[in-house]
Amino acid sequence: MPSSSSSFVSAEEEMRNWAELPPDAISTILQKLDHVNILMGAGQVCRSWRGAARDEPELWRRINMLGHADLSPELNLHGMAQAAVRRSAGRCEAFWGEYTDDHDFLLYLADQ
Numbered sequence: 001m002p003s004s005s006s007s008f009v010s011a012e013e014e015m016r017n018w019a020e021l022p023p024d025a026i027s028t029i030l031q032k033l034d035h036v037n038i039l040m041g042a043g044q045v046c047r048s049w050r051g052a053a054r055d056e057p058e059l060w061r062r063i064n065m066l067g068h069a070d071l072s073p074e075l076n077l078h079g080m081a082q083a084a085v086r087r088s089a090g091r092c093e094a095f096w097g098e099y100t101d102d103h104d105f106l107l108y109l110a111d112q
Helices: 023-031 035-040 047-055 077-087 103-111
Strands: 062-064 094-096
Touching: 023 047, 035 077, 062 077, 077 094, 077 103
Parallel strands: 062 094
Antiparallel strands: none
């Protein structure tokens, strides 16, 4: 009869290093998140996730930042919107956001 310790998997063996995921897997995960969450969290997990969030223009082709107008006023949502458009590398086809009715942002979006 096997001992219970032999069937026990240690926490160390169970831990996964999310930074070692292949880039296509990271990209698939990021595509399931909204853009504000990528900018505020997922894109800051580690170097490989930051690179995937920053260097994949296809992820930023259709930017949806709706539903975040109630976020803390200390957050620079306008700056986040500009960062999202910048990450599209000129490929942004659509943008949604309720706090971006600023004339300067619309000019910025048109210039990209």
